[in-house]
Amino acid sequence: MQGRVLIIAGSDSGGGAGIQADLKSCMALDAYAGTAITALTAQDTLGVHGVHPVPLDFIRQQIQLYLADIGADAIKTGMLADTPTIAAVCDALAAFGSGQPLVADPVMMAKGGHALLEAGAVDTLRRRLLPLAAVITPNAPEAELLAGRPVRSVEDMPGAAAAILALGVPAVLLKGGHLPGETVVDLLATRDGSERFESPRVESAHTHGTGCTLASAIAAGLAQRMSLRDAVIRGRAYVLAALRTAPGLGRGHGPLNHAVTVDPARIATLA
Template identity: 75%
Template sequence: MRGRVLIIAGSDSGGGAGIQADIKACTALGAYAATAITALTAQDTLGVHAVQGVPPDFIRLQIRLSLEDIGADALKTGMLADVLTIEAVCDAVAAHGRDIPLVADPVMVAKGGHPLLAPEAVETLRRRLLPLAALLTPNLPEAEIIAGQPVSTVEEMVAAARRMLEMGAPAVLLKGGHLPGETLVDVLATTGGIETFESGRIDSRHTHGTGCTLASAIAAGLAQGLSMRDAVARGRAYVRAALREAPGLGKGHGPLNHAVTLDPARLATLA
């Protein structure tokens, strides 16, 4: 096991996204996952049915204790829900983990459409979280909200990614899964330039937690010393493999196979 990742995000009772997906992704890629839970959700593959926030002081305490004891080589944020939560997380990261690379997944809407970020919190996210992040990983709807401009083509993806760089994010991975077409394009924008990643679309309804999983996979790569570009490339490859091997669970948007990298048969040789 190599690389420590502190994940600051919400819990998914269905296990396909959120903290549960984050832990699985880091473990599958050989990294150690610690957590600071920001919210509890009651959800299944059909949607989010209820959300219960965690008090900001308790969020701060989780982050501080984890960083002061186990430490971290990378941070990952997911669902932050509201202004007070964003402020608490950013205060704690600035005080105890400012020099640790942070992958920020700006979780705004659940796969089933349930809002996971209060509208009034968007400006706080722009102002506080973007400057702390080493990488921002929005999907297209999130990018439209953060950048304040439409995104319906690859060219507009590049423009929105550059806009988010101007807003303070040092790197942006803009995910193109919401665009139509058989070819999926993701845009990685850094101060060094623009790189696109292209792959064939995988036709599956079992896509719950893809954003959480990708961001945590990238954080695991950064924690293990990979470059930003290599962490993104490996994270994408892992998510695609997990999508292809999805177990087919649930009646709606089912989970990925986060254990796609594991070989249970190998355990017999280790016993």
């Protein structure tokens, strides 16, 4: 096991997204992950049915204790919910962090349509969190809100990515899974240029947690001293494999197969 990741995000009681997906993704890619939970959600594959925020002092305490004891080689943020939570997390990272690369997944809405970020907190996300990030991983709807411009096609992606870079983040991975077409295009843009990554669309209802999974996979790669480009390439390959082998659980948007990298036959030889 190599690389320590601190994940700051909400819990998904259904296990497909949030902290649960983050932990499974890091472990599947041979990284160690600890958590600072920002919110508890009651959800299943049909949607989010309840949200219980975690007290701000307790969020800060989780961050402080993990960084002071185990330490982190990379940090990943997910659901931060509102302005006070974003501020508390940013303050804690400023006080206790040591310059670890931060992968910021700007979680704004659950797969079923439930809002996971207050509308008034988008500006706080722009001002406080983005300048701390090494890379931000918005999907097309999230990129629209952050960039203040439409992202309705692959052609819209470069302009939106440039607008997000102008907010102070050094790199953005703009994900195209929400856009139409048989091919999914993701755009990795930095201040030095951009690169497109393409993969065939997997037609499936079992796509819950793809964003959390990819961001955590990238964080694991950065914690393992991979370049950002290599971490993105490996992370996309992992998500694609997890999508193709999804277990088909639930009556709605089901989870991925986060254990796709695990080889039971090999494990049996170690017993």
